[in-house]
Amino acid sequence: MSRGAAHLVEEVHPVAGAAVMGTGIVAVALFSTGHQGLSDVFLGLALALWVALAAVVLVRLARDPGGVVHGARAAEALTAVAGTCVIGTRVVLGGSDDAGALLLIAGAALWVVLVVPALRALPPRAHGGTLLLCVGTEAVAGLAAALAAARGASWLLVPAAALAVLGLVLYLDVVRRIDPREPVRGHGDHWVLGGALAIAALAFANLHQGATALGAAPDLHGALRTATIAVAVAAALWLPVLVVSEVAAPRLRYDARRWATVFPVGMYAAAASVVGKTEGSGLLRDVAGVLVWVAVAVWAVVLVGLLGRVGGRVAAGRASAHG
Template identity: 45%
Template sequence: MPDTSDRPQIPAWWARRAPAAGAAVMATGILSVGLHLTDHETLSRIALALASVGWLALAADFVVRLVRDRARWVREAGTPAGLTAVAATTVLGIRFSALGWQTLAEALLALAALLWPVLLVAVVRHWRRRATGGVFLVCVATQGLSVLGSAVASAERWDWLAHAAMVLFWLGLILYVIAYTRFDVREVTRGAGDHWIAGGALGISALAGAALVAAHHVNPYLWNDDDQGALRATTTVLVTLALVGFCVLLVAEVVWPRPRYALERWGTVFPMGMTAVAALAVSAALDVSWLKGLGEVLLWLSVAAWLAVAAGAVLAARSTSRGATPGAPGGGRPVRSRGPR
């Protein structure tokens, strides 16, 4: 008869990691977008299926906590990790919109738009100085709404939604600047992985700019020449900063290696994938051919990082189910979480 003594450990393992595990859905979803942009459709759909299953699990957990443990839900909603609910929803919506499933994309846009102000206000109210990279999720969630809004607006020819996406784009940049004033830059040398979101937020901002430029290509009367020029210039600056940030963070990983698995490492994979997608999208929107090749290289680096972190997650789950120390694959000293508090 199979041993069932370990079965209760799995829900406990999950409970300790949601809602921050939303970063895993974000990472998998953005890789699906990148693989689609590079015509690897089969791999893209496999990644989309994995991200969708993860999103459904997180959505169920979100609802159960809201209904059964309101105090805990409120407490977690006040952390930056809570905004992964919005960001993960928008990333999935972006991919579904690219598939032509506009009704589903619109439903996800509506859901994200409903959650965004509630969670954003809760997070901002609990902001602290010397924060980890999760503080930049205020920008990521906002720009995710902008990208999805632009995608749906282009597909449905809804000018009002494109203008709303433009407002969110500029608001997201303001939130990035404010978040940076709260960010502890020492996280670059000692962070558990989510410090990469500082660069990922620049990447998704560049993606939002590219999406707005692309929306103008669909409807040439959407923006005037000044607006289009400002968008193109800002997007160019943003993708440049995202690429520079990628290089800086990668060098920091080599100089100050942190090889142990931690849940925050999904906060590394998502920014890597987002930077790749941003390069690919800006290449198409602004007709910068060399960015396409660079974006493809960064995408495969992101896929490799996803596989490494996924392997670490599986080992961590197995260790927990066997009673080993959580967070250290195969047991051993636990990794001290530096996630958002």
């Protein structure tokens, strides 16, 4: 491995998995709003990023296993769970149930391995990225619920519901540790304050859809619908706060944590689309139709920043090698 490549590998932080999450959820949002062709492109990109980051982890594991284990204790490591399950959700939407099942197994296994160390390392003062504990948990719940409906496997709704509730408990535990000034001080991951609730709303919407379609737990359909609406409203209440915080404190330099901005914006679009369909709300579907293009635009801007950063580092590495 060249010195420049090795340097890039060492620079990849666990939060880089948010690029998979962001790209994957944009694929989900595009599919949910009727743009299947472009959604397929984003799905391909998300899969390519997933494979690339998996390769980076394997290289690091061979070079520095202790460092990998230490990094896996951070809540940001759960981007691996969320990215895997978001891709799984998209392939299930596209009709690939078997691939979705494999990704659910992989995502659930990663969650089991990563969630306990992350909980043990939970700091007294948290930040937006710490909410990936909630996001990873809700991502597994959402994929399990979607797969339950697709395969007629009503038993999957039970662990999915348990994880969806656990995700909200984790959200509340982390939020109480976050500085109220996080929206104006964060580096992009502050958007997870709203995005974590948006993915929870999507998980509950999938549960409601699955339980209704399969005729499972009819006495709980009303509770699932209420939970979906309540969490969606809570997520929506964060949106003006997050937008105003960007205007009040612009953060225009590239930061890898900006991929944790892409994900919530895409998740807002996906959640609005699914909840809109579940509730028969044309307004929510129209909102989703607008937000999906906002998500694509934010994704493109962050990608340009990433390419500029990588190009600069490669050029600096070459200059150093020739110096």
